[in-house]
Structure formats: structure tokens, C-alpha cells
Amino acid sequence: MVDLYPATSPYDSGFLDTGDGNRVYYEQLGNPEGKPALNVHGGPGAGAPQRPTRAWDPDRYRVIRFDQRNCGRSTPHASDPAADMSLNTTQHLIDDMEHLREHLGIERWLLNGSSWGATLVLAYAQQHPQRVTEMVIPAVTTSRREELDWLYRGAGKFYPEAWDRFRDGVPTSERDGDLLAAYARLMEHPDRTVRERAAATWLAWEDAVISNEPNGTPGMYSDRDTDAQIAFVRICAHYFSNGAWLQPGQLLRDAHRLAGIPAVLVHGRHDMGSPVQTAWELAKAWPDARLHIIEDSGHGGGEAMHQTIRTAIENFKHH
Numbered sequence: 001m002v003d004l005y006p007a008t009s010p011y012d013s014g015f016l017d018t019g020d021g022n023r024v025y026y027e028q029l030g031n032p033e034g035k036p037a038l039n040v041h042g043g044p045g046a047g048a049p050q051r052p053t054r055a056w057d058p059d060r061y062r063v064i065r066f067d068q069r070n071c072g073r074s075t076p077h078a079s080d081p082a083a084d085m086s087l088n089t090t091q092h093l094i095d096d097m098e099h100l101r102e103h104l105g106i107e108r109w110l111l112n113g114s115s116w117g118a119t120l121v122l123a124y125a126q127q128h129p130q131r132v133t134e135m136v137i138p139a140v141t142t143s144r145r146e147e148l149d150w151l152y153r154g155a156g157k158f159y160p161e162a163w164d165r166f167r168d169g170v171p172t173s174e175r176d177g178d179l180l181a182a183y184a185r186l187m188e189h190p191d192r193t194v195r196e197r198a199a200a201t202w203l204a205w206e207d208a209v210i211s212n213e214p215n216g217t218p219g220m221y222s223d224r225d226t227d228a229q230i231a232f233v234r235i236c237a238h239y240f241s242n243g244a245w246l247q248p249g250q251l252l253r254d255a256h257r258l259a260g261i262p263a264v265l266v267h268g269r270h271d272m273g274s275p276v277q278t279a280w281e282l283a284k285a286w287p288d289a290r291l292h293i294i295e296d297s298g299h300g301g302g303e304a305m306h307q308t309i310r311t312a313i314e315n316f317k318h319h
Contacts, residue, residue: 004310007052008063015074016066016100020087024096025073026066028104029053034062035133035317036106038097040113040121041065042139045235047072047228055310060317064109066100068093068120071231078231081190085238090245094124101131110316114138115274115299119244119251122282126257134316135263135289138309139271139299140279142251143244151273152179152240155209158272162208169201184237187230196226199233209273213298220300252278255285262319263289264312268297268305 013027029052037056041048048065050072056063069088070078077083097120101109110133113121118137125132141147156163167175170182186198206221224232239245247253263286267279276293283291297305 004054005056005058007054008056008058009052016096016103018069018092018096018099021076021084022069022087023075024066024069024100026064026100026104029063029065030056030058030061032062034058034060035319036062036064036104036109037313038101038109038111038121039063039065040097040111040117041068041072042113042115042117043071043232043236044068044093044116044120044239045071045078045232046116055306055313057314057317061313064100064104064106066096068235069096070235071228077227078234079227081188081192081195085188085234088235088238089242090120090123090239093120094127097124098128098131107131108133110134110136112136112313115141116143116239119143119246122251122258123246125261126251126254129257129259129261132261134319135258135261136266136309136312136316137263138266138301138305139274140265140267140282141274142249142278142282143240143246144249144252144278145243147274147278148180148240148243150275151209152205155272159208159211162205166201166205166208169198178241180237180241183233184241187234187237192230195230195234199226199229202233202237203229206273210299213268213270213272213300214296215302215305216298216300252281252285255282258286259288261288262316264308264316265289265291266305266308266312267291267293268299268301269293269295270298273299 010027016024047067067074111121174182203222294305
């Protein structure tokens with residue numbers, strides 16, 4: 001059993017100027033001389049946690065976390081319609097991570113990312129494998145088109161009434177077409193009321209998908225202020241309507257680039273939004289990764305899932 005550490009707050013924070021009008025917020029926690037570990041949040045657009053960390057040994061780890069472009073404390077915020085979303089793609093985020101590493105004078109670091117964060121750390125590691133020591137990846141996703149189609153259409157077979165409300169959140173003429181693109185257009189609407197309504201409808205669907213998970217958190221997606229809701233959904237719709245700018249099956253196809261990087265994959269058996277099949281396929285393609293399927297957890301996790309993650313983090317601190 002790995003006990004939680006005392007709450008550790010940031011000892012340093014700042015903004016990374018990307019050179020194109022964006023400023024990416026970052027902070028560091030733990031030991032400045034410790035093993036570097038980058039925590040990558042999900043969403044996309046959820047923002048990094050704004051609470052102390054308790055999972056990382058503050059004597060052994062130097063934990064870095066950041067708000068991806070246009071969300072959290074990064075600027076400009078996606079709730080502002082003037083924020084240029086063309087400057088926010090998967091490659092932009094990978095480049096931001098690499099620039100942050102250089103800015104902080106870090107040679108190599110452990111990567112930790114869940115859900116969308118899993119997609120992003122995999123994409124980063126496949127471009128920069130020499131910069132990665134280990135990886136801890138809960139709620140494995142690779143953002144393939146088939147994964148996105150399942151989350152925003154296929155899962156409706158289990159929640160047809162909630163999915164009908166999600167579909168009906170776009171104009172009638174677009175309900176039988178590309179719902180993600182339709183929502184992306186709504187989130188660019190000049191009328192804030194339209195954007196607020198679309199964001200609330202999208203998040204209600206996300207909440208419905210995880211509503212029957214064991215040990216889940218009701219309202220996990222919609223429990224944020226209105227600006228954060230708008231930013232979250234605007235960024236999600238922007239990314240997912242573009243297939244996250246990844247080639248079909250890219251992250252599974254290129255898993256061989258991760259050879260030699262030890263990893264722990266942790267996935268809930270009851271993850272309705274991201275079925276365990278993707279984690280299974282990735283583990284088969286990546287011999288250095290160990291997959292733990294948690295029988296009483298879904299996408300939001302639970303104590304057994306969190307314990308497995310903490311154990312992996314604890315074990316890697318000795319590497």
C-alpha cells in the first residue's frame with residue numbers, strides 16, 4: 001500500500017511565451033533537484049489541477065504541470081471568441097512541451113497523462129523518445145477516429161435518451177452529419193448564449209457516458225464555471241472534429257518508437273467512453289509497457305485504480 005504524501009504546493013510558476021501570442025502557464029512542485037516528471041492534463045481543455053499534489057514523493061520528484069493552450073491559466077483563454085484556435089493543434093502542444101523542457105533546463109523526464117493526456121504524451125514520446133525516461137498512462141486513449149466515433153455516437157446505444165439530447169443540440173440540418181464539426185461551429189458563434197448552451201449540452205453528454213461507472217464522480221465534466229465550460233468544449237470540438245491532427249491509427253502504428261521506454265498503463269474495465277480495447281492494443285504493440293486492467297473502475301477511476309497509479313509512480317522514482 002502506498003500512502004499519500006503530505007500536500008505539496010508549487011515552489012515555482014511562470015508563463016512560457018510561445019512567440020505566437022500564446023502564453024502557457026506552468027508550475028513546479030516537489031524537489032528542484034529531484035527526478036523530473038511532467039503531468040499532462042486531459043480534455044483537451046480541462047486545465048491542470050489547481051490543488052496541491054499528494055501522489056508524488058516531494059523529496060524524490062520534481063513535478064511539472066502546465067495548462068495547455070487556451071485553457072486554465074494560459075492566455076488567451078478559449079472562452080474569449082478572439083482566441084485564435086488555428087494556433088492550437090496537437091503539434092503546437094508537443095512543441096510547447098519540448099520548449100518547456102528546454103526552458104526549465106531538463107534533459108529527460110517521466111511523462112504522466114490520462115485520457116486526452118494519454119494521447120498527447122504518446123504523441124510527444126513518439127517524436128522525442130530520447131527525452132522520456134518512463135511513462136505512467138491511465139485511461140489510455142489514442143484519439144483515433146473510431147474511438148471518437150464511439151464516444152460521441154456509438155455509446156449512444158447505451159444512453160439513447162441522453163444521446164438524442166446531444167444530437168439535438170446542433171441545428172436540425174446537421175443532426176445526421178458530423179456532430180463534432182457542428183459543435184465546433186457552434187462554439188465559434190458570436191453569440192455567447194449560443195456557446196454557453198452548446199457547451200452545457202456537450203458536457204451533459206460527457207456526464208451521461210460515465211454516469212454508471214463504479215466509483216465514478218457524478219457531474220465530473222460539467223462541474224466547472226461557465227468560462228471553463230466554454231473553453232473545454234470549444235477546444236474539445238476543435239480537436240476532435242479534426243481527428244486531433246493525427247493520421248489514422250498513428251499512435252498504435254508508431255508504437256515501435258517507444259521501444260526501451262518502461263511504461264505502466266492503467267485502465268478501468270468499465271470505461272464506457274474509452275473501452276479497454278485501445279489499451280490492450282497498445283500494450284500488445286509496446287513490449288516495454290505493462291497493462292493493469294482495474295475491474296471496479298471506469299474512466300474516472302476509483303481507489304484501486306488510483307492505488308495502481310501511485311504504485312507505478314513510487315516504483316519509478318528509484319529509476
